[in-house]
Amino acid sequence: MAEPLRVGLAGLGTVGAGVIRLVEANAALIARRAGRPIVVTTVSARDRRKKRSVDLAPYTWDDDMVILGERPDVDVVVELVGGADGPALACARATIEAGKAFVTANKAMIAHHGLELAGKAEAAKVALKFEAAVAGGIPVIKGLREGAAANAIERVYGILNGTCNYILSTMEDTGRDFADVLREAQAKGYAEADPAFDIEGTDAAHKLSILAAIAFGSRIDFPGVDTTGITRLKAADIAQADALGYVIRLIGMAEAGDGQLFQRVQPHLVPFDHPLAHVDGATNAVVAEGNFSGRLLFQGAGAGEGPTASAVVADLIDIARGEIGAPFSVPVAELEAMEPAATGHRQGRAYLRFMVADRPGVLAEITAAMRDAGVSIESLIQKGRAGDAGAVMVAMVTHEGPESAVAEAVRLLEGSDSLTEPPLVLQILGE
Numbered sequence: 001m002a003e004p005l006r007v008g009l010a011g012l013g014t015v016g017a018g019v020i021r022l023v024e025a026n027a028a029l030i031a032r033r034a035g036r037p038i039v040v041t042t043v044s045a046r047d048r049r050k051k052r053s054v055d056l057a058p059y060t061w062d063d064d065m066v067i068l069g070e071r072p073d074v075d076v077v078v079e080l081v082g083g084a085d086g087p088a089l090a091c092a093r094a095t096i097e098a099g100k101a102f103v104t105a106n107k108a109m110i111a112h113h114g115l116e117l118a119g120k121a122e123a124a125k126v127a128l129k130f131e132a133a134v135a136g137g138i139p140v141i142k143g144l145r146e147g148a149a150a151n152a153i154e155r156v157y158g159i160l161n162g163t164c165n166y167i168l169s170t171m172e173d174t175g176r177d178f179a180d181v182l183r184e185a186q187a188k189g190y191a192e193a194d195p196a197f198d199i200e201g202t203d204a205a206h207k208l209s210i211l212a213a214i215a216f217g218s219r220i221d222f223p224g225v226d227t228t229g230i231t232r233l234k235a236a237d238i239a240q241a242d243a244l245g246y247v248i249r250l251i252g253m254a255e256a257g258d259g260q261l262f263q264r265v266q267p268h269l270v271p272f273d274h275p276l277a278h279v280d281g282a283t284n285a286v287v288a289e290g291n292f293s294g295r296l297l298f299q300g301a302g303a304g305e306g307p308t309a310s311a312v313v314a315d316l317i318d319i320a321r322g323e324i325g326a327p328f329s330v331p332v333a334e335l336e337a338m339e340p341a342a343t344g345h346r347q348g349r350a351y352l353r354f355m356v357a358d359r360p361g362v363l364a365e366i367t368a369a370m371r372d373a374g375v376s377i378e379s380l381i382q383k384g385r386a387g388d389a390g391a392v393m394v395a396m397v398t399h400e401g402p403e404s405a406v407a408e409a410v411r412l413l414e415g416s417d418s419l420t421e422p423p424l425v426l427q428i429l430g431e
């Protein structure tokens with residue numbers, strides 16, 4: 001059999017340990033499929049003395065992850081450390097400059113520096129792969145780059161953050177409030193001690209920006225993602241959505257057309273009969289609409305040791321087979337620089353929720369703002385006290401109309417002392 005592909009592994013946490021276990025457990029089948037063995041030779045992490053769940057005795061330890069790619073016993077570096085900058089980025093640059101292949105699960109780094117790294121990798125004619133960076137174990141990058149490569153893709157959207165999905169589906173199942181479920185998710189290890197990246201939508205936005213670039217052949221535009229997290233959702237919103245025939249999911253949505261790129265991460269109301277309504281717990285799902293393939297649905301574990309390691313090792317198998325390819329399918333110089341799309345003209349239905357003072361005339365004030373902004377109301381529900389200092393909840397669903405009209409209605413109500421907090425506006429996912 002041919003010479004092994006020798007891996008330098010930076011990061012021995014959840015995913016790094018998973019890669020070691022997978023490469024060992026499936027060594028024979030991986031060697032058959034890749035045409036040669038894949039072996040980890042050298043490992044690196046922050047603390048050499050730390051007790052690990054895997055035996056590191058067979059591997060050389062190198063304190064400096066940045067220069068793993070310069071070692072003669074390493075053909076490819078796998079970075080499983082994280083962070084958009086810092087040692088991960090230094091390691092990526094140094095590895096590619098050393099003429100070695102680089103594999104990562106680091107969505108933050110790819111969202112911020114993916115174009116630079118891809119340009120360098122193309123110039124050096126080495127592979128740069130990041131399947132595990134988007135939707136963990138789901139082979140969605142491969143699915144779009146290879147399986148759906150013949151299609152023009154106009155829209156790609158999905159559930160890209162398992163932590164948020166776990167929180168939302170648990171709120172749905174238990175009727176508990178956001179803060180309470182978040183605490184439990186942290187205790188169970190589904191949410192980080194600092195959950196901000198997840199619950200504020202940033203992690204989903206990183207993944208969406210990468211997915212959009214692959215789907216549309218456009219330059220990554222992470223700052224162009226209009227991002228709202230799940231922190232403002234109340235148990236009452238989930239219950240109200242349920243009564244109306246919806247679940248609430250954090251959806252990342254990207255569309256391309258006329259040289260414009262629309263990217264948004266926002267909680268959406270998802271109709272019960274939509275495939276994404278049935279994606280529960282820490283699962284991820286991505287829908288891509290190809291002009292010949294039709295709707296493609298990719299679903300599976302978006303995180304976790306085994307699934308994420310599976311995606312990382314799939315990249316290593318490609319590299320062992322000699323597959324390089326442009327990291328974003330299209331060479332960086334040919335990726336289209338799209339303008340961020342104006343959103344006001346977008347049509348859709350929306351859910352609006354107001355927390356209002358419990359006094360006469362408030363409902364009339366809200367409906368007047370809707371009328372003046374040209375928003376047509378499909379249904380309106382006023383609930384009793386929602387527990388927030390005597391505030392009452394008013395929820396409504398609009399008919400199909402421009403998003404700009406809803407934004408105008410909200411603007412008209414700005415500063416009103418009838419509202420105890422700013423209105424919450426969620427889009428309703430169409431067919």
Ligand SMILES: NC(=O)c1ccc[n+]([C@@H]2O[C@H](COP(=O)([O-])OP(=O)(O)OC[C@H]3O[C@@H](n4cnc5c(N)ncnc54)[C@H](OP(=O)(O)O)[C@@H]3O)[C@@H](O)[C@H]2O)c1
Pocket residue numbers: 010011012013014015016044045046047048050065079080081082083087105106107132133136302303304305308
């Ligand atoms: N966990 C998942 O399910 C998942 C899913 C998809 C993508 N990812 C991505 O995969 C990457 C790794 O995630 P993870 O969950 O495995 O992280 P993790 O469990 O926190 O492990 C991080 C590893 O990086 C090492 N490290 C941290 N700072 C370092 C430094 N300055 N120099 C050298 N090593 C350093 C740590 O060393 P010590 O062990 O010595 O402290 C640890 O081994 C991240 O980019 C993450 O976004 C993770």
